[in-house]
Amino acid sequence: MVNISAIIEISGTVAFAISGAFSAMQKRLDVFGVLIMGFVTAIGGGTIRDVLIGDTPVAWMRDFQTPLIILGTVVATILFKKYIKPLKVTLFLFDALGLGLFTVIGIQKGINVGLNPGICVALGTITGCFGGVVRDILLNEIPLLFHKKEIYATACIIGGAIYFLLLEILDANVVKVIAVTLICGIRIISVKRNWSLPQIDA
Amino acid sequence: MVNISAIIEISGTVAFAISGAFSAMQKRLDVFGVLIMGFVTAIGGGTIRDVLIGDTPVAWMRDFQTPLIILGTVVATILFKKYIKPLKVTLFLFDALGLGLFTVIGIQKGINVGLNPGICVALGTITGCFGGVVRDILLNEIPLLFHKKEIYATACIIGGAIYFLLLEILDANVVKVIAVTLICGIRIISVKRNWSLPQIDA
Amino acid sequence: MVNISAIIEISGTVAFAISGAFSAMQKRLDVFGVLIMGFVTAIGGGTIRDVLIGDTPVAWMRDFQTPLIILGTVVATILFKKYIKPLKVTLFLFDALGLGLFTVIGIQKGINVGLNPGICVALGTITGCFGGVVRDILLNEIPLLFHKKEIYATACIIGGAIYFLLLEILDANVVKVIAVTLICGIRIISVKRNWSLPQIDA
Numbered sequence: 202m203v204n205i206s207a208i209i210e211i212s213g214t215v216a217f218a219i220s221g222a223f224s225a226m227q228k229r230l231d232v233f234g235v236l237i238m239g240f241v242t243a244i245g246g247g248t249i250r251d252v253l254i255g256d257t258p259v260a261w262m263r264d265f266q267t268p269l270i271i272l273g274t275v276v277a278t279i280l281f282k283k284y285i286k287p288l289k290v291t292l293f294l295f296d297a298l299g300l301g302l303f304t305v306i307g308i309q310k311g312i313n314v315g316l317n318p319g320i321c322v323a324l325g326t327i328t329g330c331f332g333g334v335v336r337d338i339l340l341n342e343i344p345l346l347f348h349k350k351e352i353y354a355t356a357c358i359i360g361g362a363i364y365f366l367l368l369e370i371l372d373a374n375v376v377k378v379i380a381v382t383l384i385c386g387i388r389i390i391s392v393k394r395n396w397s398l399p400q401i402d403a
Numbered sequence: 404m405v406n407i408s409a410i411i412e413i414s415g416t417v418a419f420a421i422s423g424a425f426s427a428m429q430k431r432l433d434v435f436g437v438l439i440m441g442f443v444t445a446i447g448g449g450t451i452r453d454v455l456i457g458d459t460p461v462a463w464m465r466d467f468q469t470p471l472i473i474l475g476t477v478v479a480t481i482l483f484k485k486y487i488k489p490l491k492v493t494l495f496l497f498d499a500l501g502l503g504l505f506t507v508i509g510i511q512k513g514i515n516v517g518l519n520p521g522i523c524v525a526l527g528t529i530t531g532c533f534g535g536v537v538r539d540i541l542l543n544e545i546p547l548l549f550h551k552k553e554i555y556a557t558a559c560i561i562g563g564a565i566y567f568l569l570l571e572i573l574d575a576n577v578v579k580v581i582a583v584t585l586i587c588g589i590r591i592i593s594v595k596r597n598w599s600l601p602q603i604d605a
Numbered sequence: 606m607v608n609i610s611a612i613i614e615i616s617g618t619v620a621f622a623i624s625g626a627f628s629a630m631q632k633r634l635d636v637f638g639v640l641i642m643g644f645v646t647a648i649g650g651g652t653i654r655d656v657l658i659g660d661t662p663v664a665w666m667r668d669f670q671t672p673l674i675i676l677g678t679v680v681a682t683i684l685f686k687k688y689i690k691p692l693k694v695t696l697f698l699f700d701a702l703g704l705g706l707f708t709v710i711g712i713q714k715g716i717n718v719g720l721n722p723g724i725c726v727a728l729g730t731i732t733g734c735f736g737g738v739v740r741d742i743l744l745n746e747i748p749l750l751f752h753k754k755e756i757y758a759t760a761c762i763i764g765g766a767i768y769f770l771l772l773e774i775l776d777a778n779v780v781k782v783i784a785v786t787l788i789c790g791i792r793i794i795s796v797k798r799n800w801s802l803p804q805i806d807a
Binding site: 225228230231232233234235238252255257258259261262263265268279282339340 | 723727742747801802804
């Protein structure tokens with residue numbers, strides 16, 4: 202489990218960093234802006250999570266590996282942007298995998314701090330989704346998360362709820378794998394089938 | 404005092420949650436976006452307060468009641484929006500009450516942490532006002548707080564200053580009631596009389 | 606060192622507060638909005654730094670002097686805006702000095718918490734630059750930092766890297782003076798010579 206989990210986490214970090222860097226390039230930011238947006242998208246969710254529960258210095262400050270991976274990813278994205286752009290499907294799959302794993306990592310952290318299940322699911326959802334929210338705020342847009350066509354945070358919430366239900370009857374490691382698969386799967390299927398949440402007017 | 408205070412705090416939370424949900428519906432966000440905006444508006448000020456003073460996990464993570472109240476409020480707002488919309492005056496009164504009580508709660512927290520009076524007043528003002536600031540940032544608008552016609556934060560600052568002056572001569576519980584009434588009253592009168600702060604051009 | 610450092614820090618705080626107040630007046634905010642923007646620009650970077658490393662209550666809450674200086678600065682800026690506006694060069698020099706010193710203060714805090722050098726440089730850069738980022742987000746603009754013509758954060762990163770290189774061979778106080786001078790110098794020269802980072806399109 203540990204190695205697979207590390208590999209998927211790195212893949213998720215890479216996908217999120219690329220997503221942030223591309224958004225920044227579309228807004229024609231300078232090199233530093235692209236770098237910052239790659240960082241913020243990849244570590245934003247975990248940073249907000251750690252600040253909210255008081256687990257400081259926040260994760261990326263204690264772990265030199267993640268910043269180096271993000272730095273390398275953003276530099277590679279800038280250098281090879283022509284070749285990365287067509288890999289949309291691959292990037293989307295990484296992003297979905299990252300979403301699932303980041304959510305489960307967040308839930309696990311909440312459990313460790315002794316929070317109740319509902320709050321743990323919220324913490325997992327924040328970990329998975331709020332890097333993108335910070336990215337959109339910095340780029341001066343209403344966060345995509347709040348009005349995007351497909352299911353995103355909802356996948357985290359469903360996966361998180363199932364996580365706690367299964368925890369009653371199955372081994373924790375097995376439950377983690379199931380929850381990651383579920384979140385990732387709901388996300389992929391929702392995009393393929395064009396599912397969306399209803400919009401509400403005042 | 405405790406029960407009244409709890410009732411008013413719940414009323415304030417409800418009013419803030421409705422205000423956030425309505426703002427989100429006006430921007431045509433999806434169901435999840437409306438839910439998040441309700442949460443953020445209701446707990447944003449207290450969350451920033453707790454993060455700044457290091458009282459973590461932040462309040463709403465340790466208290467399952469508040470998230471449930473907000474969830475119920477937002478769902479009810481979505482279902483009954485036609486009936487809630489005309490209750491503008493009632494909502495405004497709840498909001499003003501919530502503003503007063505949240506400010507006093509924030510001041511009290513500052514005193515407990517040993518901060519000096521001026522900083523306590525700032526902390527109270529942040530608790531009362533910054534949920535709305537986060538709401539406006541997420542909806543991609545310049546925070547209303549900074550350029551709205553009527554008095555808002557100024558009511559918190561005046562009420563907070565009076566709080567510390569009266570604390571020299573009166574019982575703490577009495578002072579709390581007076582400060583809440585004062586903040587709430589200034590807010591209501593400022594809207595009725597159309598008071599505003601001067602605008603300044605560079 | 607201590608006295609010079611305190612004087613420069615106060616100068617930097619004053620320059621940052623004026624910069625925030627002027628930005629707010631250009632957006633025609635009310636008096637309270639101008640005050641908040643002065644505060645946020647002056648203390649935003651240090652506040653984010655303290656929250657990320659968990660050094661709470663954050664610095665400005667424990668130190669009554671800084672809020673008073675900012676308050677006085679903003680009031681003076683509002684009263685004497687006609688006389689301050691022409692002092693653009695003086696303000697720019699203060700701002701550059703503040704940038705250098707705030708960065709070095711941030712690096713020093715990172716070292717005290719036991720973070721590794723790369724993260725310390727990031728922390729210093731956040732301390733120096735992110736007050737302006739928060740200012741721009743609150744004013745609903747893409748942060749200038751990410752697409753401004755001249756070198757800004759890059760000066761902090763270079764100065765921070767040199768700081769750690771020189772720390773191997775020179776006394777810490779000497780290194781601090783050199784790093785502040787270097788960051789300040791790069792910033793000033795980059796504006797004079799119109800240096801900029803390359804823009805990247807997706």
